[in-house]
Amino acid sequence: MIKGYCKSNVDRFRGKKWPERFVAVPRIGDQVKSPSGLIAKVYSITHFQEGLNFGYEPIALYEGEPFIIIELGRV
Secondary structure (H helix, E strand, C coil), X not given: CEEEEEEECCHHHXXXXXXXXXXXXXXXXXXXXXXXXXXXXXXXXXXXXXXXXXXXXCHHHHCXXXXXXXXXXXX
C-alpha cells in the first residue's frame, strides 16, 4: 500500500476526508472518491518524506516514512 495525503484548493473539497492509502501511485487524470461520495480528479503528485519540510501539513502523520501528496481538483 502507498501512503498518501490528499489536498485541494477547491472550496467544496476542503475539510473532507479522502483516502490515505492507495494500491498504487495515482496518475494525473485519475479520480479519487471520498467516503462521503465526492469525486475529484488528480492534478499533481508529489513524492515526499518527513524531514524535508516544504510547508505541508501531513509531516507528523507518517513519522519519517515516504508518502505522496495528491493535489485534487474538479472532475
